[in-house]
Amino acid sequence: MSNTSPDTRTTTLADALALGLTEGEFNKINEVLGRAPNYTELGVYSVMWSEHCSYKNSIAQLKTLPRSGGRLLVEAGSENAGLVDVGSGYAIAFKIESHNHPSAVEPYQGAATGVGGILRDIFTMGARPIAALDSLRFGRLDGKRTRFLFEGVVRGIGDYGNSFGVPTVGGEVFFENCYADNPLVNAMAVGIVRADATVSATSGPAGNAVMILGSRTGRDGIHGASLLASREFDEQTENMRPTVQVGDPFGEKLLLEASLELIASGVVIGMQDMGAAGISCSTSEMSAKGGSGMRVDLDRVPLREADMSAYEIMLSESQERMLLVVAEENIPVAQAICEKWDLPLTRIGDTTADGMLEIYRHGERVAHLPAESLVLGGGAPVYEREWRKASYIPEVRAANPRAMIGDVSPADAFTMLLAAPNIASKRWVYEQYDSMVRTNTVQSFKADSAVMRLKEIPGRGIAVATDCNSRYVYLNPYVGGMSAVAEAARNVVCSGALPVAITNCLNFGNPYNPEVYWQFREAIRGIGDACRALDTPVTGGNVSFHNESQQNAVFPTPVIGMLGIIDDIAHLTPSGFQQEGDVVALLGFEGFELGGSELLSLVSGQVAGDAPALNIVREASLQKCLLEAIRSGLIRSAHDCSEGGIAIALAECAINSREGALGAEVYYERQDEISALFGESQSRVVISFDPAGEPALAAVAGKHGVPLVALGIVKPDVLRINNAVDASVASLAERYSTAIERIMEPEMSAE
Numbered sequence: 226m227s228n229t230s231p232d233t234r235t236t237t238l239a240d241a242l243a244l245g246l247t248e249g250e251f252n253k254i255n256e257v258l259g260r261a262p263n264y265t266e267l268g269v270y271s272v273m274w275s276e277h278c279s280y281k282n283s284i285a286q287l288k289t290l291p292r293s294g295g296r297l298l299v300e301a302g303s304e305n306a307g308l309v310d311v312g313s314g315y316a317i318a319f320k321i322e323s324h325n326h327p328s329a330v331e332p333y334q335g336a337a338t339g340v341g342g343i344l345r346d347i348f349t350m351g352a353r354p355i356a357a358l359d360s361l362r363f364g365r366l367d368g369k370r371t372r373f374l375f376e377g378v379v380r381g382i383g384d385y386g387n388s389f390g391v392p393t394v395g396g397e398v399f400f401e402n403c404y405a406d407n408p409l410v411n412a413m414a415v416g417i418v419r420a421d422a423t424v425s426a427t428s429g430p431a432g433n434a435v436m437i438l439g440s441r442t443g444r445d446g447i448h449g450a451s452l453l454a455s456r457e458f459d460e461q462t463e464n465m466r467p468t469v470q471v472g473d474p475f476g477e478k479l480l481l482e483a484s485l486e487l488i489a490s491g492v493v494i495g496m497q498d499m500g501a502a503g504i505s506c507s508t509s510e511m512s513a514k515g516g517s518g519m520r521v522d523l524d525r526v527p528l529r530e531a532d533m534s535a536y537e538i539m540l541s542e543s544q545e546r547m548l549l550v551v552a553e554e555n556i557p558v559a560q561a562i563c564e565k566w567d568l569p570l571t572r573i574g575d576t577t578a579d580g581m582l583e584i585y586r587h588g589e590r591v592a593h594l595p596a597e598s599l600v601l602g603g604g605a606p607v608y609e610r611e612w613r614k615a616s617y618i619p620e621v622r623a624a625n626p627r628a629m630i631g632d633v634s635p636a637d638a639f640t641m642l643l644a645a646p647n648i649a650s651k652r653w654v655y656e657q658y659d660s661m662v663r664t665n666t667v668q669s670f671k672a673d674s675a676v677m678r679l680k681e682i683p684g685r686g687i688a689v690a691t692d693c694n695s696r697y698v699y700l701n702p703y704v705g706g707m708s709a710v711a712e713a714a715r716n717v718v719c720s721g722a723l724p725v726a727i728t729n730c731l732n733f734g735n736p737y738n739p740e741v742y743w744q745f746r747e748a749i750r751g752i753g754d755a756c757r758a759l760d761t762p763v764t765g766g767n768v769s770f771h772n773e774s775q776q777n778a779v780f781p782t783p784v785i786g787m788l789g790i791i792d793d794i795a796h797l798t799p800s801g802f803q804q805e806g807d808v809v810a811l812l813g814f815e816g817f818e819l820g821g822s823e824l825l826s827l828v829s830g831q832v833a834g835d836a837p838a839l840n841i842v843r844e845a846s847l848q849k850c851l852l853e854a855i856r857s858g859l860i861r862s863a864h865d866c867s868e869g870g871i872a873i874a875l876a877e878c879a880i881n882s883r884e885g886a887l888g889a890e891v892y893y894e895r896q897d898e899i900s901a902l903f904g905e906s907q908s909r910v911v912i913s914f915d916p917a918g919e920p921a922l923a924a925v926a927g928k929h930g931v932p933l934v935a936l937g938i939v940k941p942d943v944l945r946i947n948n949a950v951d952a953s954v955a956s957l958a959e960r961y962s963t964a965i966e967r968i969m970e971p972e973m974s975a976e
Contacts, residue, residue: 234264295760349547362782393658411691436551442527443541498546518578626834639902646964692784702745705751714789804915809875813847850929870902891936
């Protein structure tokens with residue numbers, strides 16, 4: 226092979242180390258090729274063997290999760306997104322992924338392209354996106370940089386989703402100091418498709434055309450997967466803006482329509498989004514899956530800049546591009562469809578029979594690689610990292626959360642919590658999102674989960690939610706991992722849906738740190754046990770390591786995206802009170818735990834104690850009981866008890882009540898009022914119901930072994946809880962709804 230150009234110069238170990246590979250990995254590449262790789266080849270290996278693309282430090286643990294069964298139509302990780310049977314010949318495609326590091330460097334484009342990337346994962350399978358959600362983590366809002374990141378991320382999500390035309394219907398936002406340098410931006414998308422009309426990310430047999438559809442390729446995003454997403458932040462981070470992609474939502478809308486029409490026409494053999502690692506990833510993964518190879522001429526790739534090298538073209542992560550394989554005789558049909566949508570469709574090569582990626586630039590062969598050697602499940606390395614129980618655990622577990630809270634009064638605690646950014650309404654966020662476009666949205670941000678009607682299946686709907694309390698995972702990774710699944714499932718059940726499957730986005734620090742890897746292992750173990758108990762297998766997702774700066778790592782944050790099915794949309798259950806005179810009750814298991822609570826954090830500034838205990842068998846019983854009661858028409862509202870405990874749950878039931886005009890008179894007096902009202906124990910739901918239905922509801926609860934404790938009565942206009950709260954619902958709503966606005970509006974005005 227010629228060494229006359231920079232693209233084909235022979236590389237050394239120093240080159241490999243500079244690109245994020247290890248000495249052992251460089252030696253393995255030499256062994257696979259039987260020679261030293263040239264610079265373009267080494268670049269391809271560096272992105273394909275990065276943690277972001279290969280899951281080399283996580284796949285051994287991920288394989289312990291339940292990855293098939295139930296309603297799953299494809300096994301986790303086998304396609305671009307999970308696929309779940311929802312009946313009547315239709316399936317839901319859904320997935321969550323991270324765009325953390327790009328969003329820390331350039332928040333607007335980082336978040337926007339995170340949304341664009343996850344949407345492409347959905348429609349590249351043939352599914353039309355019907356909903357988007359986001360799970361976001363930032364530092365405390367008293368920091369100027371945090372407010373800059375928060376504003377940019379929210380605006381990026383809103384601008385991209387609104388312009389593309391997908392409703393952003395739910396999610397979560399959490400503020401904690403550990404995310405100050407490294408925010409988490411996890412984007413989830415949901416789509417619907419006929420189960421027999423999906424397309425796979427495969428090359429198919431030899432002799433077909435390899436084609437690129439969509440935007441031109443530029444220099445944006447080069448090494449986004451290997452040098453940005455697979456490293457922690459340091460003083461060089463601000464110099465990495467060129468690794469962040471730039472999005473075009475209007476171009477993506479055209480790409481959506483062209484892709485779906487191409488798939489519907491039957492001309493597509495295989496299709497894959499060009500996201501992380503760009504052409505390198507799509508060509509190698511499709512070839513490996515199809516058991517074939519590809520011969521690609523980079524001179525044919527539409528470029529924004531003519532002088533781009535082979536290395537740059539192969540590693541570019543320019544957005545709004547698809548790679549597809551089309552039979553020779555179907556090319557005219559494909560071209561006609563793309564011309565209709567004013568999108569370029571360019572043949573860049575052919576599928577071959579030898580399993581090799583053969584890449585040319587300016588007439589010179591610049592890469593010749595076995596496709597299988599590049600991919601997860603093929604030749605990409607797999608590691609089981611050293612692990613050690615985190616050294617901070619004994620100290621935080623020894624703390625006494627109740628003593629740390631001290632003598633704060635219940636009234637003061639309630640007032641503080643209601644306006645705390647982690648609890649207060651995220652109205653400032655969601656009012657920047659179009660949640661109603663396409664008219665499928667039944668309920669969104671004011672409920673426990675978002676609910677979408679499925680127009681394709683009259684009467685049926687889905688509920689979706691994202692959840693993770695990272696404080697719990699920090700204090701007890703196993704229980705915290707279980708709790709993330711349990712709460713996500715509980716939230717869709719509160720809306721009247723049966724939980725059926727999850728997608729996960731696992732955000733952790735440096736996997737080479739044994740204590741971080743222990744957190745990861747334990748969280749995975751907890752997620753797996755909860756998924757098995759609740760019969761919610763994992764459809765796939767994303768692992769994001771290296772979420773840390775030179776100062777600290779983020780809390781372990783395994784975000785769960787949950788899908789639930791509502792067979793009859795009439796069973797939809799709101800979170801707010803609905804009828805004056807209804808009984809207010811606690812359905813579930815009483816507990817008075819303050820470890821990791823929002824109140825403890827507000828009063829002491831610390832995260833300490835143990836995570837609230839979770840008995841997953843009891844949790845499953847609660848969810849079955851609640852769903853049966855909802856389907857029997859016995860419950861008018863249901864709201865999960867989570868951050869802030871029962872008192873905050875009751876306040877939210879009032880604030881989100883029918884027309885915002887219903888409160889309640891409640892007595893919940895236990896030995897310690899602070900623990901009773903503001904503890905965050907699991908497996909509890911605040912419900913309201915018609916008094917006439919109490920005997921039937923008690924029978925259902927008794928059948929499932931779930932306690933039912935009466936708390937009070939729904940009354941107009943005022944919320945009273947013991948002697949701690951006595952306020953109009955309107956005044957509570959004002960404090961709750963404007964808390965974040967009061968922080969952010971001066972910032973926006975100053976700009």
